[in-house]
Amino acid sequence: MxxxxxxxxxxxxxxxxxxxxxxxxxxxxxxxxxxxxxxxxxxxxxxxxxxxxxxxxxxxxxxxxxxxxxxxxxxxxxxxxxxxxxxxxxxxxxxxxxxxxxxxxxxxxxxxxxxxxxxxxxxxxxxxxxxxxxxxxxxxxxxxxxxxxNAVEIYIEHAVDAIKAQGVTFEGLTIALDTAHGASSLTTAEALRRLGADVTVINDDFNGTDINVDCGSTHLGKVRNLVAEIGADLGIAHDGDADRVLFIDANGNEIDGDMVEAACAIDLKNRGLLAGNTAVSTVMCNLGFVRAMEAHGIDVLQTAVGDRHVLQAMRDNGYVIGGEQSGHTILLRHNSTGDGLMTACQFISVCVRNGLSAAEAAGQMTRFPQELVNVRVADKAGLSGNEAIARAIAAAEEALGSDGRVLVRPSGTEPLIRVMVEAATNEVAAHHANAIAQVVEDELA
Known part of the structure; x- marks a missing residue:
């Protein structure tokens, strides 16, 4: 072992x-x-x-x-x-x-x-x-x-009660839901229906060998099609164990974890509930998230990648919201870990309370184009202290100025160096990411 x-x-x-x-x-x-x-x-x-x-x-x-x-x-x-x-x-x-x-x-x-x-x-x-x-x-x-x-019932009622306590109902909403043949097949649709929503759900059966297969939060095509088919106000997609959630708006656009956290953080601040006036994310969050928070006077604390680090920063400082772009959102007033059902309910309540569509709520953050290039290397530890790579990164940062961001880091699990660049356009992001990646490959592959 x-x-x-x-x-x-x-x-x-x-x-x-x-x-x-x-x-x-x-x-x-x-x-x-x-x-x-x-x-x-x-x-x-x-x-x-x-x-x-x-x-x-x-x-x-x-x-x-x-x-x-x-x-x-x-x-x-x-x-x-x-x-x-x-x-x-x-x-x-x-x-x-x-x-x-x-x-x-x-x-x-x-x-x-x-x-x-x-x-x-x-x-x-x-x-x-x-x-x-x-x-x-x-x-x-x-x-x-x-x-x-009554384990499932306790969990469902926990989410339902949290929304009812806000005086919010989901009546009049049409929701498309993909539960990925996973555990949320027993929980999410029921919770949303108890709150008044009209829910059409797919992939809520399971046979043990179909979980996450071409469905759920890692394959959004099916829920996007369902949104269009039924004219839904939004679509919801979980992964197999439902600790994460992603959304599709009525126009078919993806709403990722950064956008959800931005909408929820702004709403918490407006209600006087944003402890420390801070939202926690990781170094991989989109630059648009940081800019959106700045525009609303909210501080951002960025941690190492991983929801463990996000949660620790929240607990250490008494903050109440944190998350990752992948759809892990931690709302410490409601649960102690990423919770796809609670996040879905809270995001919908933000929309309802503020009279916003899902697209309008998510649109409070403008996502910067992001290019990610993974470079397979012989020794990822060689990144630290490599002068050629440092010069390539510095050159890209100087060219981007305040209109972009560069992050180069070793993978935590694979022999890869991840090169991520955000910029005002896809073309600019790709240009700088590929230029840095080439230097990484020349130096370390």
Whole structure:
């Protein structure tokens, strides 16, 4: 058993990279490092039952109790770990990855992702084989599985109540929804209908091998077509575990996470609810997001890439909104992690409360054209201190001035250098990105 955790839990091809033995050891680790009551949920993948059985067995072999949530979105596991007073939560999901993959992600008893040092202890313990047989509890002291029959209902009502508390109704709205054959098939349409919307949903069935396949937030074509077909006010698309959400406006245009965060942050400020007058994003956010926030007198704190870093900055400073362009939006007044359903409800409420269409709400931010070039290299560590690459970056920055931005960074998971340039036009962005990429390739490939 090698290294388990990447940027977001343990993940790999189920039964090959992510095995039952690994899941069993991680279950034991959960009891050792979090406590004896663990809430466990999963998405719709075929391998979910297998890994759940192994994970649960590990928890019970260490004397722990499993609160079985069944098929349910990842943010619901975070919420229910807290609501059910569990010591922690675990979700079995590979998020937006293809069906053959699966993953195991941990939350603490407050519904937050584990700190890096604690996650490392969990990993080290599991890699070492977990709890030795001699130290396991005897047969009359093993744990049990307790089904939580109303888990989905608790999550749906949490989102519905948050909108009702604002005095907002979705009556009169026509919404197209793509749930990606994933966990939100059980939650999002029902929540939106309870709020009054007329919802047409696609890809809400599942057989375990169709999650994320040509649908959902990674393939927006189907929900875009549905918006046009039914004349919807907007379209909503989740990934398989529904921790992210993207939108399509009535004209067929994509609304990404930056645009959603901008609209929500402006609305929070207008209502006097934007703590610290700050929105948190990453260094990969579009320059248009920063400009939109400046125009509304809102500060922007940019972190390293990854929602873990966004969340930590929010918690450290008491901020209430943060997100990523990919559709992970964290609204700390409502949940402790990215929550696709809550984000969808809050974005719609922004539109309704302010009398805006989805396009008008998103249009408060003008997206700068962005060019991203990935360069495969022999040693990505060579980026640091390379003078030729530094000169190429400086030349591009001087040419762009205040009308663009350059970000060159190593990939966190692959032997790649990512070159990202934003500019006033696609042509200018592509020109500078390709010029820098060529130097990176000459120097490091």
């Amino acid at each position: 090698g290294k388990l955790f990447g940027t977001d839990g343990a993940r790999g091809v189920a039964n090959t990279d992510l095995t039952c033995e690994t899941a069993f050891a991680l279950g034991q680790a959960a009891v050792k490092f979090l406590g004896t009551t663990i809430a466990v949920g999963k998405d719709t993948r075929l391998s979910g039952d297998m890994l759940e059985a192994a994970l649960n067995a590990g928890i019970m072999s260490a004397g722990g109790t499993v609160l079985a949530l069944g098929v349910i979105p990842t943010p619901a596991v975070a919420l229910l770990a807290r609501e059910l007073h569990a010591n922690g939560g675990i979700v079995i999901s590979a998020s937006h990855n293809p069906p053959e993959y699966n993953g195991i992600k941990f939350f603490d008893g407050e519904g937050f992702k584990l700190p890096v040092d604690l996650e490392q202890q969990v990993e080290d313990y599991a890699v070492a084989g977990g709890l030795p047989v001699a130290d396991r509890v005897p047969g009359d002291a093993v744990g049990t599985v307790v089904p939580v029959e």
